[in-house]
Amino acid sequence: MGLIKAEGGEGVGLGEGLEGVSGRWEVAKVVVVGDRAGGRDFPLLAMVCTFYQKGMCSYGSRCRYDHVKVSHHQASASSSSSNSLPYVASDSVQITYPLMDALNGEFKAASSAPKELTASSKPFVPPGKPAWTQTFEIHTFPENQGGHVPMAVRLADLPICSFAAAGSCPHGEKCPHIHGDLCSICEKHCLHPYRPDERVEHIKLCQKNNKRLEALKLSQEIECSVCLDRVLSKPTAAERKFGLLSECDHPFCISCIRNWRSNSPASGMDVNNAVRACPICRKISYFVIPSVIWYSTKEEKQEIIDNYKAKLKSIDCKYFDFGNGTCPFGTSCFYRHTYKPHAKRPPNFRPCTYRPRQVVVAEEAIENIVRELVIEEELVDLARQLVIEEEELGDLDTEDIGSFLGMSALLMQLGFDDWDSFSDDEN
Amino acid sequence: MLDVSRVQKELMECNRDKAISGVSIVLHDGGSDLSHLSGTITGPVGTPYEGGTFQIDISLPSGYPFEPPKMQFITKVWHPNISSQNGAICLDILKDQWSPALTLKTALLSLQALLSAPEPDDPQDAVVAQQYLREYPTFVATARYWTEVFAKRTSVGIEEKVQKLVEMGFSEDLVKNTLESVNGDENMALEKLCSG
Numbered sequence: 183m184g185l186i187k188a189e190g191g192e193g194v195g196l197g198e199g200l201e202g203v204s205g206r207w208e209v210a211k212v213v214v215v216g217d218r219a220g221g222r223d224f225p226l227l228a229m230v231c232t233f234y235q236k237g238m239c240s241y242g243s244r245c246r247y248d249h250v251k252v253s254h255h256q257a258s259a260s261s262s263s264s265n266s267l268p269y270v271a272s273d274s275v276q277i278t279y280p281l282m283d284a285l286n287g288e289f290k291a292a293s294s295a296p297k298e299l300t301a302s303s304k305p306f307v308p309p310g311k312p313a314w315t316q317t318f319e320i321h322t323f324p325e326n327q328g329g330h331v332p333m334a335v336r337l338a339d340l341p342i343c344s345f346a347a348a349g350s351c352p353h354g355e356k357c358p359h360i361h362g363d364l365c366s367i368c369e370k371h372c373l374h375p376y377r378p379d380e381r382v383e384h385i386k387l388c389q390k391n392n393k394r395l396e397a398l399k400l401s402q403e404i405e406c407s408v409c410l411d412r413v414l415s416k417p418t419a420a421e422r423k424f425g426l427l428s429e430c431d432h433p434f435c436i437s438c439i440r441n442w443r444s445n446s447p448a449s450g451m452d453v454n455n456a457v458r459a460c461p462i463c464r465k466i467s468y469f470v471i472p473s474v475i476w477y478s479t480k481e482e483k484q485e486i487i488d489n490y491k492a493k494l495k496s497i498d499c500k501y502f503d504f505g506n507g508t509c510p511f512g513t514s515c516f517y518r519h520t521y522k523p524h525a526k527r528p529p530n531f532r533p534c535t536y537r538p539r540q541v542v543v544a545e546e547a548i549e550n551i552v553r554e555l556v557i558e559e560e561l562v563d564l565a566r567q568l569v570i571e572e573e574e575l576g577d578l579d580t581e582d583i584g585s586f587l588g589m590s591a592l593l594m595q596l597g598f599d600d601w602d603s604f605s606d607d608e609n
Numbered sequence: 610m611l612d613v614s615r616v617q618k619e620l621m622e623c624n625r626d627k628a629i630s631g632v633s634i635v636l637h638d639g640g641s642d643l644s645h646l647s648g649t650i651t652g653p654v655g656t657p658y659e660g661g662t663f664q665i666d667i668s669l670p671s672g673y674p675f676e677p678p679k680m681q682f683i684t685k686v687w688h689p690n691i692s693s694q695n696g697a698i699c700l701d702i703l704k705d706q707w708s709p710a711l712t713l714k715t716a717l718l719s720l721q722a723l724l725s726a727p728e729p730d731d732p733q734d735a736v737v738a739q740q741y742l743r744e745y746p747t748f749v750a751t752a753r754y755w756t757e758v759f760a761k762r763t764s765v766g767i768e769e770k771v772q773k774l775v776e777m778g779f780s781e782d783l784v785k786n787t788l789e790s791v792n793g794d795e796n797m798a799l800e801k802l803c804s805g
Contacts, residue, residue, distance in 0.1 A: 407709075407710045408615075408674060408709040408710060409612060409614070409615050409674075410614075410615050410618045410619075411614070411615075432710075438709065441675055442675055442709050445672070445675045445676075459708075461708040461709045461710035461711075462708070462710040464708070
C-alpha cells in the first residue's frame with residue numbers, strides 16, 4: 183500500500199515555490215510514502231494534465247491530473263517529451279502514464295489530498311517512457327476508448343507483469359498485464375512474448391550467469407595444494423582467490439603461490455627454476471594469474487588470462503612512465519606503454535615483437551648491486567614510490583618488487599640497451 | 610610463520626593410514642611443539658633394512674612449507690646416503706628440490722624409497738658408499754646387522770627368541786614365561802633359565 187502526497191497544485195503557487203530551484207516548473211511532485219508492496223518502491227510523479235494545457239482534455243473535471251494553467255513555453259516543453267522534464271526529484275522515477283486506478287474507472291478530481299493507492303494495481307513500467315507508449319489492452323478498459331491516451335496498440339510495446347516476472351502474480355489469470363513466458367533457466371515468467379530480441383538477450387544472460395554459478399560451485403571444492411585449505415573458504419576476501427599458472431593446471435591460492443614464487447629460498451636452491459616451477463609438476467610458468475573462479479576447460483582458462491591481460495593493459499606501466507622511465511620488460515610488458523604527447527621518444531625506438539627470454543639474471547648478483555645502489559637517494563625514493571604503487575594496485579599480480587628493482591638497477595648498471603632480451607616475467 | 614593448520618592436517622592425514630603406508634609422525638617426546646616432530650618408517654621389504662623401524666627427528670623451520678623440513682635419522686643406519694655417525698640425510702627433496710606441494714608424509718615415503726634405492730654416486734657417508742660399490746655382500750651384511758642391532762624393538766621378533774631358547778633345550782612354556790618376566794631380553798632370560 184502506498185500513500186500519495188501531492189505537493190503544489192495551484193499553478194501560481196507552484197511556480198513561486200519552485201522558482202528558486204530551477205526556474206522551470208510544471209510538475210506537481212507526488213511522492214509515494216512507504217510503498218513497499220511487492221518488494222518494490224514505486225515513487226511516482228503526477229503530472230499537470232498536458233491535454234488540459236492544449237485545451238483538449240476529454241475528462242474535464244474528472245481528470246486524474248491537475249488542471250492548472252501554465253505558460254505556453256513550459257506546456258510545450260512538457261508535451262514534447264517526458265525526458266526533457268527539467269525538474270525531477272533525484273530519487274524519484276518519472277512516470278507519465280495514467281495511474282491504474284484512474285484507468286480502472288475510479289476517476290477522481292485531481293486534488294492535493296493524500297490518497298490511497300493499491301500497490302498491487304500498479305504495473306511495472308520502465309521509467310522514462312512517455313505515456314502514449316503504454317497502450318493498455320483496450321478490451322480490458324473499455325472506458326478508455328476515446329480517452330486521452332492515443333491508442334496505437336503494439337503488443338511489443340506492452341510491459342509485462344512485474345509480479346509474474348518476480349515470482350507469482352496475485353491476479354493470476356485476471357491480471358490485466360501480459361504475463362511473460364517462463365524462462366527455463368531462471369524459472370521466472372520474464373520472457374516478453376512479443377520482443378524476440380529481449381528474449382534472446384535474457385536467455386543468453388541467464389545461461390552466462392548459470393555457467394558462472396556452476397563454475398563457482400565447482401571452485402568451492404578446490405583445495406590449494408600448498409596450504410591444503412579450500413581456497414574459497416579462506417577467512418579474508420583477498421585470500422579467496424586462485425593463482426593460476428600459465429603452463430599447468432594445478433590449483434593454488436594466490437597467497438601461497440605468490441609466497442612460494444617470491445620465497446627467498448634455502449641455500450642451494452636454483453632460484454630461477456625451482457621457484458618459478460609449479461610446486462607439483464615443476465613446469466616453469468613465468469606469470470601467475472589471479473582469479474576468483476577455477477576453470478574446467480582450456481577455453482575458460484584462456485578467457486580468464488585474456489581478461490586479466492586486458493585489465494593490465496588498461497593500466498599505465500609505472501616503469502615506462504609515459505616514456506620517461508624504462509621498463510625492464512620492454513614490449514612484452516603486460517602494462518600499457520603510452521607516450522605522453524610531450525614525452526621524448528628514444529632515438530632508436532622501434533616497436534618490437536616478442537622474443538623469448540634469453541638472459542637469466544642470478545638473483546644474488548642483483549641483490550648485491552641493489553645493496554650498493556640503495557644508498558643513492560633517488561633509488562630509495564623510487565623504491566618508496568614503487569611500494570606505494572604496489573599497494574594501490576592491490577588486486578593485481580605484483581610479485582617480487584625487489585627483483586624488479588634489482589633488474590632495472592642491474593640494467594642501468596650494465597648499460598644494457600637491449601631491453602627486449604629480458605622478456606616478461608612477473609609483471 | 611609456521612603454517613600450524615597445515616601441519617595439523619598433515620599429521621592427521623599421515624597417521625590415518627600408517628598401517629598401510631608404514632610411516633607415522635608424532636609430536637616429539639609427546640610435547641606440544643608442532644615444529645618438532647618425530648617420524649617413524651619401517652624398513653622396506655626385500656632390503657637389508659627389512660623388519661627394522663627407523664626413527665627420524667623432524668624439525669620444521671618457520672618458513673615451512675615454503676622451506677624444506679629438517680630431517681635426521683635418530684636410529685643408526687648403514688646406508689650410503691645417510692651418515693653412519695649422525696644420521697644426516699642426503700636427499701635432494703630435503704634441499705634444493707623441495708616443493709611446498711610435498712608433505713611430511715611424502716618426505717618420509719621418499720626416505721623409505723631411499724632405503725630401497727641407495728645412490729652411492731652421491732654419498733653422504735663415503736665409507737659406506739665405498740663398501741657398497743666395492744664389497745656389496747659385506748655392505749648388505751653390515752646393513753642387516755645394524756638393522757638387527759639398532760632398528761629392531763625388543764618386542765619385535767619374540768617368536769625367534771623363543772625358538773632360539775627352545776632349541777637350547779628349554780621347554781617352550783618356560784621360555785615364554787621367562788621372556789615375559791624379563792621384558793623380552795634374550796640374554797637376561799637365558800641367564801635366568803640357566804640359574805633356575
